[in-house]
Amino acid sequence: MISPHEITGLILAGGRGTRMGGIDKGLQAFRGLALVQHALNRLQRGGVSRCLINANRNLAAYAAFGTPVWPDEMADYAGPLAGFLTGLAHCETPYLLTVPCDTPLLPLDLANRLAQALAANRAEIAMAAAPEPCPDGRSPLRTQPVFCLLSVNLRDSLQRFTQDGGRKVDAWTAHHATVVVPFDQPQDDPHAFFNANTLAELQQLESKTA
Numbered sequence: 233m234i235s236p237h238e239i240t241g242l243i244l245a246g247g248r249g250t251r252m253g254g255i256d257k258g259l260q261a262f263r264g265l266a267l268v269q270h271a272l273n274r275l276q277r278g279g280v281s282r283c284l285i286n287a288n289r290n291l292a293a294y295a296a297f298g299t300p301v302w303p304d305e306m307a308d309y310a311g312p313l314a315g316f317l318t319g320l321a322h323c324e325t326p327y328l329l330t331v332p333c334d335t336p337l338l339p340l341d342l343a344n345r346l347a348q349a350l351a352a353n354r355a356e357i358a359m360a361a362a363p364e365p366c367p368d369g370r371s372p373l374r375t376q377p378v379f380c381l382l383s384v385n386l387r388d389s390l391q392r393f394t395q396d397g398g399r400k401v402d403a404w405t406a407h408h409a410t411v412v413v414p415f416d417q418p419q420d421d422p423h424a425f426f427n428a429n430t431l432a433e434l435q436q437l438e439s440k441t442a
Contacts (some may be wrong), residue, residue: 233347233348233351234326234327234348234350234351235417236278236279236280236281236324236343237271237281237369238325238327239280239282239325239327239328239329239343239347239381240280240282240284240319240323240325240327240328240329241272241275241276241280241282241283241284241329241331241343242283242284242285242286242315242316242319242329242330242331243258243268243271243284243285243286243299243331243332243333244286244301244312244330244331244332244333244378245257245258245268245285245286245287245294245332245333245395246286246287246288246293246309246314246315246318247306247311248308248309248360251411251429251430252429252431253431254289254431254438255361256289256290256293257332257333257334257354257428258271258285258287258294258295258334259290259293260428260431260434261398262291262336262361262395262428262434262437262438263394263438266297266347267333267428268285268294268297268333268436269297270337271299271331271333271335271336271338272285272299272331272335273330274326274336274338274339274340274342275280275329275338275342275343276338276340276344277340278339278343279343279344279425280329280343282324282325282422283299283317284299284300284301284302284319284322284323285299285300285301285302286302286304286315286318286319287301287302287303288300288303288304288309289361290375291303292363300322302318302319302322303318304317304318305317305318305321306394308329310394310399311399312330312377312378312398312401313330313390313393313394313398313399313401313404314348314394315330315337316328316330316380316382316390316401317387317390317391317394320382320386320387321387323384324381325384326384327347327350327381327382327383327384327438328342328381328382329342329346329380329382330378330379330380330381330382330398331378331379331381332378332427333426334428334429334434335424335425335426335428336423336428336437337423337424337426337437337441338379338424339360339420339424342360342379343381345386345413345415346358346359346360346379346380346381346413347381349413350381350411352409352410352411353409354410355409355410356382356383356385356386356408356409356410357378357380357381357382357405357406357408357409357410357411358380358381358410358412358413359375359376359379359380359405359410359411359412360374360375360376360379360380360406360412360413360415361374361375361376361413361414361415361416362374362376362414362415362416362420362424362425362426363375363389363413363414363416363422373412373414373416375402375412376425377401377402377405378401379425380401380405385401386408389404389407389408390404393407394417423440423441
């Protein structure tokens with residue numbers, strides 16, 4: 233089994249926030265707290281005692297949350313994999329758990345369920361998946377590529393992949409033993425993986441879950 237003490241949580245807050253008009257998404261308020269604070273709180277409540285924040289702007293504001301802050305080591309806002317690579321470079325535990333800053337209701341048992349699946353399948357990566365409602369009423373499972381539990385031994389692989397121009401998470405994980413972990417049980421919050429890309433979506437989520 234993998235203990236929570238063997239996992240470092242990485243909150244990805246390094247994007248441009250383009251769909252929010254260029255504002256720093258992780259610092260926007262949800263239920264009176266910054267989005268990044270919600271992510272940090274939920275990781276800690278889930279047993280993850282060590283956390284990092286990946287941010288490229290407002291570093292002092294992020295540091296005020298009491299967690300080490302590291303900007304991308306790659307230039308030009310290269311996407312989530314740049315954050316993964318930064319996290320792996322500064323992770324001092326055997327495993328890194330990545331989560332985005334814009335999902336304030338992420339599962340409290342995320343670390344535990346991904347860790348169980350990783351160990352049980354002797355995998356290198358565990359990736360979450362959740363139902364996504366469709367207009368026809370179906371809710372097929374969709375992978376959530378930025379919710380991953382990674383072995384720190386993958387750092388060199390990721391560095392090579394990004395140096396070769398790779399930018400898509402699932403294109404990189406396809407090169408490794410990856411187990412997909414469904415979060416589709418009756419007790420699972422249907423809003424757990426809802427990510428707010430615009431201020432309107434953030435307000436909508438707040439009104440839906442008030």
